[in-house]
Amino acid sequence: GNIDEEYIKKSWKISKIENFKKMERSRFNIIRSFHPDEENILKSISNMNPSRFDFNPHFFEYPSFYIYLVALTLKIFSILKVIYITSDITFYFKNPSEIAKFYLIGRCLTLIFGILTLFFLSRISEKIKKGTYLMTFLILLLNPLFAINSHYMTVDIPMIFWMTLFLYFLIKYYETSKPIFFYLSSISIGFATGTKYPALINWFLIPYVFILLKYPLKEIFKKNLISFL
Numbered sequence: 001g002n003i004d005e006e007y008i009k010k011s012w013k014i015s016k017i018e019n020f021k022k023m024e025r026s027r028f029n030i031i032r033s034f035h036p037d038e039e040n041i042l043k044s045i046s047n048m049n050p051s052r053f054d055f056n057p058h059f060f061e062y063p064s065f066y067i068y069l070v071a072l073t074l075k076i077f078s079i080l081k082v083i084y085i086t087s088d089i090t091f092y093f094k095n096p097s098e099i100a101k102f103y104l105i106g107r108c109l110t111l112i113f114g115i116l117t118l119f120f121l122s123r124i125s126e127k128i129k130k131g132t133y134l135m136t137f138l139i140l141l142l143n144p145l146f147a148i149n150s151h152y153m154t155v156d157i158p159m160i161f162w163m164t165l166f167l168y169f170l171i172k173y174y175e176t177s178k179p180i181f182f183y184l185s186s187i188s189i190g191f192a193t194g195t196k197y198p199a200l201i202n203w204f205l206i207p208y209v210f211i212l213l214k215y216p217l218k219e220i221f222k223k224n225l226i227s228f229l
Helices: 005-009 009-014 038-046 065-079 090-093 096-128 133-141 145-147 158-174 177-193 195-212 219-229
Strands: none
Touching: 009 133, 038 065, 038 090, 038 096, 065 096, 065 158, 065 219, 090 096, 096 133, 096 145, 096 158, 133 145, 133 158, 158 177, 177 195, 195 219
């Protein structure tokens, strides 16, 4: 009740100043989540101005793909009148339950990615060895790290989903040699890398599959270039 509006508007900048006498995090910034990374997603979205074709999140610890997905989801829910979006940050300080809806929607999006990951991983397992889909499903489902991260609006679970989808399509390509699966696997690993940078290392499985299929060197180079692009 003793926080003036000027402090609220500048709270983000103030929180970044070292050696500044600040109020406790839970008191002065009630619009933040207790997860240290979730606020980065919403802050990045707030930095953009789509009406002026400005999609620069001004935050690059993560790539932007997941940020855009959350932004699009929030926009859809605002059109449906489920949430209220305003550039006036004081509104959310005075109505913290409204900003809470943003976090819940983002977390539900992550949960959907988690459920889809379970499905596609079990499909991959079944392709590798018949009768293992249920065991694989349960091992991942009961993994504490996977379960915990599936509850938050962060990039980790979405990255794992796109990586899993990449592997699924890559195996389909290995089995059938159909170009559609080659393109889908390349797009999927692109989305994974666009979600979190470390996913890029998985792309090298594509040239490995070309080698297993015994493609000519010229063909391998051509397909690798297409896939990377």
